[in-house]
Amino acid sequence: MEGTLDSPARTSGGGDIYLPRPATLLSVSAMTASDAFFELALDGPEDLGHLPGQFVEVSVPGMGEAPISVCSSPTRKGSFQMLVRRIGSVTQALHRKSPGDKVGIRGPFGTSFPMEGELKGKNLLFVAGGIGLAPLRSAIQYALDRRGDFGRIAILAGTRSAAERLFTGELLEWKRRNDLTLLETVDQPSPGWAGQVGLITGLFGMLRLEPGPWAALVCGPPVMYRFVLRELRRLQVPSREVHVSLERRMKCGVGKCGHCQINGLYVCQQGPVFRAGDLFDLKEAL
């Protein structure tokens, strides 16, 4: 069993679930001091075939593998995108890559935001803390590409400082659209930042949700969830309508290695996207 340029790899279905498929980086660009944005395509004719919220295992031979969310929407075919924060071996190695270089891809893995299912027709509230905007972006793009399928769209985004804001071009674009509401904040006042200052929970006060069926999609650092969920309760978004994407340590992505367990749940199988209501009984979850 081999996966090389000349002999297209088998997909995870029949062969070795640990064998990556080669992919080529189409573009690499720095987004902040520690985040870089990648566009890539699998070698060979196949599309990645992911759903919004799913992740892939990215390999850099010699460095290892890391789970990374696909941050682009499957509505945009041919290639896919990811946003990577430089924090360890694999992510550092990715930051050193240039267009044309190869990486290995396994997946897509995990659950997704049910954009084609129950979220259809609903109002969507996105809550993104820091790099949590990356997995949400695939769902935001999806909703914007199929704008007619959804009701109102509101996006709350927070970062620690203005310098850490991600996807600033797109944020500007979204800001200008009149079919969605974007509220942004940064934790600390930063030079050149004239917008809101304070924790993301502060944005909820500025939010006026019209009545209607709201669903929330939430992703951010571990400390954020408890406070955001409290605000969502206050806004009377039912917990079964709250979809959170969680991060855990993960080594295989396929439910074997045991690392990503939250109590009895596997983040790579029953997650990374969970319904908040399913997590309340789990002491380790939020």
Add this chain to the structure above:
Amino acid sequence: MTVKQMDPASLNGWVDGLLLNRTVIGPVQKGDKFVFESLSRASDLRLDYDTTLLPPKKFLLPSREILLTFRGDSHYASQAPPDPFVLLGVHPYDVAAIRQMDRVFSEKQVDTHYMARRGACTLVALDAQAVSPNNFAGCMGTATVREGWDLLFSRVGGAYLAEAATEKGESLLRSAGLLADAAPGQLEERDRLWESNRQAMRRHVLHCSPQDLPGLLSRNYDHPLWQERAERCFSCGACNVVCPTCYCFDVQDEVDWSLECGSRCRAWDGCLLRDFASVAGGHNFRRHSAERYRHRYYRKAKYLPEMTGEIACVGCGRCVDACVARTANPVEVYNTLLGD
């Protein structure tokens, strides 16, 4: 198929015959303990062993195993499957544990590495002839097993009875030549051996039925025992390493001196180890040793059973043997939760 009989000398002769053209792994002595090892001659076998330091999982899920090799940035190759081998002399509780691993690695996304080893393995079980000091398989329903093996040996009186359950087992036994059928008296004796093993393998006595454990744990997440017992715990993971049902692993890449070629290896990991649930950036989802200590019991007796219907502890007692702090005894934990 009928049960056959074999005297110990011809059993040895049969094993020596097998060794001519394949790998045979069996229990041998190491110091005053026992280990499973690749045999060089049948006379090294210690079929009277009580338990081994490590369970036979080390031949199905090696402590360190190459998953794939790579060359440059885009050439990956799966590791070739192993040659067939015979795993001989596995006690019933370890057979039960292997069955649990079989499920984990074959369900949903099939782990071809484990399954290739498993497929290459002919599993020859052996009813225990001695009971180790901390064994409680009798309480967990694994002192005897009626499935999961290809061939089962039981020592009754001066002879071994051999029963094959699969074609693999039968063909292995065929290589022993013509064997006499077991006498009815011998079969009765084997029943008595099973019954006595079920009784003897209760060196610690669980005060409830295994089926009650998930419910028991549901009620005791915040019980003070977790903290109290974890105070002595070294987070040394010995209880994970020696456990036949623990299979969690870590994956690391290594390159050779070319810096271009190398391999991706998986190695045993353990949920008691501090960094098991820590992520990049420094957050650790089970930072305190009490959280990890508790997780192990929950995983064995609640989380996995809720998925599979089976308690992920077969009562081999190895964790009790291996814990320097003497704090890893599952029966003590459950009985304390039961209030006994």
Add this chain to the structure above:
Amino acid sequence: MPRPRVAIFDFAGCEGCQLQIVNLEEALLDLLRVVDVVEWREAMSEQSDVFDIAVVEGAITRLEDEERLKRIRQKAPVLVALGSCASSGGLNKLKNRMAMSEARRLVYGRDGGVSRLDTAPVKAVSEVVKVDYLVRGCPIDRREFSYVVRCLALGREPFIPGYPVCVECRIRENACRWQEGEICLGPLTRAGCGAACPAQGAACLGCRGTCDDANLEGMASVLAQYGKSREELESRLAVFLDPDGKGVSHA
């Protein structure tokens, strides 16, 4: 990518760790293809002031050595502490248990005035300058050293276990020293050596320093179950793990 230039320096120690580099044997020739060794007093006469990686062996025992180490650090983009002496001070720190005044009295009492003997308390390299990587052990493990060198050449973080020696010891199916009636420091000591000592029937002495969150209190409470005294434990700890007698640090 040009080969990184490596310079090897030594301070107070037994030079056993440098010897482990020599003991790579044939692999040393491979190593020399991956890195360019520009200075190594023990093995060669060549010297150089320009290098990318400084490998420092030995503990720091004199003020003049602190100065020399600082000069090395200034020139070194990356600094690797080699072995226990450099990583933690090693067993040289046993000397610190004796009050300096007593040491001086004992020394000067007979042959006073020899300035070289006026040593300062022993320090680890990291107590004097910033250290980027530690290769622990007394002596270092050759495989681990090779692995770290390859990681540095590749530009990645080496994976060094934070867990105790018992993990590797159980994997090797060694007889546990505690069951043989000895005090083994494996449960408190960082793995990575492959449980070299228990594999040879000897108890772990803790030469690789403490593991993450080493549970010293737990160890003290376990002693009685094995009929061991706290005195005996402390004597063991003094050799490598806790030479200052301050209780095992979680560093």
Add this chain to the structure above:
Amino acid sequence: MPRTVHLDIHPVTRVEGHGQLVVRASDGRVERAEWLVPEAPRFFEAMVRARRWDEIQPVVSRVCGICSISHSLAAVKAVEEALGVAISDDARMLRVLTHYSELLQSHVLHVGYLVAPDLMGAPSVVPLAQTNLDLVKKVVGLHRAANEWSDLLAGRTTHPLTLVPGGFTRVPAPRELEGLRRRLAGLVPMATELAEAVLAVAGAVPSFHRDTEYVALRQAGEYAFTRGDIASSDTDESRPAGEFESVANEYVTPQSTAKWTRWHRDSYAVGALARYNLNRAELLPLASKWAGMFGLGGHCDNPYMNSVAQLVECAQILEDSQRILDSLAGRDLKDTRVEVHPAAGEGASAVEAPRGILFHRYAFDEKGVCQSANLCIPTNQNHGNLQKDIESLVPGLLHLGQDEIRLRLEMLVRAYDPCISCSTHFLKVRFI
């Protein structure tokens, strides 16, 4: 030809530890010719105080990474004497074998890695790997074999694990010993090729003689390494190990920071050449042949020839190991560890480390806790003699160029194979 020379070689490279050489001469008159040891002292005697009897070996093993097996042997022997422990004959033979592995490893390292570059005009073994890869591979192969030999018996090459008071924590299986026997037999041709390669460039070994007192262990009927009495080339008198202080009369001289030792004269030499001079009659045939081949002769007082004596000892070690392994073959090696009970007492030992005779002494209280220690290390015993050699050598070198003088002096230092990291015990620390 009146010459002005100003040399300050610091550090002398390709030796174990930091050494410094200072030579100053003007108008052909030597003003200063000095061997200095600027290495930091490490206070091992202080470090072992208050350690328990079973912690002595692990601690003092760290005196020196090159000769840790010798230090370990000296320590366990002295502890055994102090606590009144007698080990089995098998354990004793295994210890000799273990010791041999270190002697071979150290000698190959010294001759192959550190001295050969001088003889072949290279600054180190690194460029030799380009020009003389075959030879380097042979050296590496021998060194590896010696190390794996240590691994088998001592548990590892540096800081042995199996050597404890009472015997061995683990002994090799008979099949492992048989494997070792075969392996060692295969090394003889390899060692011979190394010896022949050195012989081919032996012309580069300088000729310099100074009448010297040599001190080494002597044991009737064997080329002594691990047991025997302390003997001198000056007299027939010998002393038991327990009286080592009366041999190594350490004294302070204003000339040096290092302490010197003297027995019958102002200084004496220890090491392979000393052992050869005292024990050459006991050499086995192959070693005798090599000694003849290199022209070591009946008594040799050219210190540069110490490296050659080391080569001769390699042959001796390989040959004697075969004899020991033959006698161990097929034997049950079970009783190789006796139980040790802590007790009050004092004990001393003498062992031939690769660099020369090594003395240890310890005293214990009734709980087996160390009360005092004294370690007397070969390189220390050589410092004074090396200084005397330098003083006598330098005037005859002044007609040479500065680089040549430097090389000759460095070669002399290297010939002694000083192990300065171990010698940093240069003041005796006594606890009262």
